[in-house]
Amino acid sequence: MVELSAAPYPFPFEADRAALVIIDMQRDFLEPGGFGAALGNDVSRLGGVVAPLRRLLLAARAAGLFVIHTREGHRPDLSDLPAAKRRRGRGPLAIGDAGPMGRILVHGEPGHDIVPELAPEPGEPVVDKPGKGAFFATDLDLILRNQGVEQLIICGVTTEVCVNTTAREANDRGYDCLVLSDCTGSYFPEFHDQALRMIQAQNGVVGWVGHSDALVAALAASVVHIQRRAAS
Numbered sequence: 564m565v566e567l568s569a570a571p572y573p574f575p576f577e578a579d580r581a582a583l584v585i586i587d588m589q590r591d592f593l594e595p596g597g598f599g600a601a602l603g604n605d606v607s608r609l610g611g612v613v614a615p616l617r618r619l620l621l622a623a624r625a626a627g628l629f630v631i632h633t634r635e636g637h638r639p640d641l642s643d644l645p646a647a648k649r650r651r652g653r654g655p656l657a658i659g660d661a662g663p664m665g666r667i668l669v670h671g672e673p674g675h676d677i678v679p680e681l682a683p684e685p686g687e688p689v690v691d692k693p694g695k696g697a698f699f700a701t702d703l704d705l706i707l708r709n710q711g712v713e714q715l716i717i718c719g720v721t722t723e724v725c726v727n728t729t730a731r732e733a734n735d736r737g738y739d740c741l742v743l744s745d746c747t748g749s750y751f752p753e754f755h756d757q758a759l760r761m762i763q764a765q766n767g768v769v770g771w772v773g774h775s776d777a778l779v780a781a782l783a784a785s786v787v788h789i790q791r792r793a794a795s
């Protein structure tokens with residue numbers, strides 16, 4: 564166990580019980596012409612997350628930490644898209660409409676892909692999620708429990724929407740969550756700050772907030788490849 568600097572108090576990191584969960588680092592949220600832009604957002608605000616998250620991802624792979632990616636999106640026939648989700652927030656383009664990166668937030672389209680810098684490697688599960696939370700209507704919980712995971716390092720976008728929803732879902736399911744401030748991002752800086760405050764408030768009512776520097780250092784210092792415990 565390594566104590567990582569975090570708020571509201573150090574996070575007791577146990578690498579063999581932990582997973583790095585990377586939320587929705589998709590072109591649809593980070594690049595012009597996708598879902599984020601269709602909602603009226605300045606997508607350039609998320610760009611700063613890629614470099615620190617890539618550094619962490621490479622450190623996690625080198626150390627053997629379990630890595631899992633999520634993607635928000637829908638079936639091409641939109642049968643898993645609630646009518647309310649399609650109606651709400653629609654700008655010039657709605658979910659399922661054709662845009663410059665293909666149909667907005669639809670499986671298999673270029674915009675649905677994870678950005679190349681963070682592309683999943685073999686052995687890293689990719690969970691497709693129709694909602695904001697990564698546990699809703701997915702097999703994420705099953706995958707994590709099968710791997711003996713009890714701690715989640717949560718990164719990705721956006722801090723107050725899919726990251727926060729996922730942290731809350733995970734917290735209620737009994738996982739300890741560490742959310743990394745520099746590896747999460749929002750279209751709204753004030754929402755990013757407040758979302759992180761909400762997680763750590765009340766002595767960690769949802770979890771911990773830390774920085775990737777501490778985790779990267781801990782992973783780099785691990786002399787042996789992490790031996791993950793399989794669930795018994």
Ligand code: TIU
Nearest residue numbers: 587635720721724725726
């Ligand atoms: N709109 C917004 O900030 N986020 C989303 O719709 N999805 C995710 O956060 N992934």
